[in-house]
Amino acid sequence: MADYFPHVRLVVAEVDGQVVGFAGTAGDTLEMLFVDAAHRGSGVGSVLLAHAVDDCGITRVDVNEDNVDAVGFYRRRGFVEFERSALDEQGRPYPILRMVRDASGNP
Secondary structure: OOOOHHHOEEEEEEEOOEEEEEEEEEOOEEEEEEEOHHHOOOOHHHHHHHHHHHHHOOOEEEEEOOOHHHHHHHHHOOEEEEEEEOOOOOOOOOOEEEEEEOOOOOO
8 A cells, every 4th residue: 555655645624623624636636535434524634535526636446336426426427438347457346437527617
């Protein structure tokens, strides 16, 4: 994992001095977005994604199709599927949805 982080720009979200989430971007792609379980639904993920879109220029994200919460999160924020792969990048049987931000910008 240490080899991966130098390739992404990380942004950290804090609440009361505690790290509660982070987002990593590379080029126009959101590579990772994580929110601590105790803070999910509080807006942390939305703020991180808005920063990635507005300040980092991301327009794409890959999401595990089986993670229905994440797929719904991105859909509600204007991302649409443009491609599906039955395998992840390591060739494992985890279906991946490739999503792009709707050109209209509508959430």
